[in-house]
Amino acid sequence: MQIYESIMADLNGSPTTALLSAVRYAKDNRLLPRGFDKRSASEDIAVIGSAAADEDFAGGGDRVRYSVRLGDAQGPFRIEAELWFQPVSYRWADNLRRYNSAETRRFIEFYDSMVSGSAVILTRYVTTGISDGL
Numbered sequence: 001m002q003i004y005e006s007i008m009a010d011l012n013g014s015p016t017t018a019l020l021s022a023v024r025y026a027k028d029n030r031l032l033p034r035g036f037d038k039r040s041a042s043e044d045i046a047v048i049g050s051a052a053a054d055e056d057f058a059g060g061g062d063r064v065r066y067s068v069r070l071g072d073a074q075g076p077f078r079i080e081a082e083l084w085f086q087p088v089s090y091r092w093a094d095n096l097r098r099y100n101s102a103e104t105r106r107f108i109e110f111y112d113s114m115v116s117g118s119a120v121i122l123t124r125y126v127t128t129g130i131s132d133g134l
C-alpha cells in the first residue's frame with residue numbers, strides 16, 4: 001500500500017499531530033501538481049523523505065510497482081487497484097480525544113458520526129487475464 005501524506009515531527013523528531021508541537025516535516029509525499037519540479041522547490045514546499053529521490057514521483061503523478069510471488073499459481077490473474085482520499089486521518093482525529101474542550105469534543109463527535117464516509121474512492125482500476133511470466 002502506498003500512502004501519500006505529510007507527517008509532522010516535534011523537537012525530538014517524533015511524529016506529532018499537534019500543530020503547536022510541530023517544528024518540521026518528517027515526511028511529505030503528498031501528490032504533486034502537474035508541472036511541479038521537486039528538485040527546484042523551496043524548502044517550505046519541498047518533498048520530504050524517500051519520495052524526494054524517487055524519479056517516478058513527479059509533478060502530475062507517481063508510478064508504484066508491486067511484485068507478488070506467485071509460487072506455483074497459474075494465471076490468468078485479476079488485479080485491482082484503488083486510489084482513496086481521506087481529508088482527515090484517523091491518527092490525527094484520534095489524537096484530539098485526549099483534549100477536554102468543547103471544540104475538540106464537538107469535532108470528535110462530528111468525526112465519529114461521519115467516520116464511515118470519511119474516505120472516498122477517487123478511482124478504481126481492474127484488469128483480468130494477466131498470465132504469469134509478466
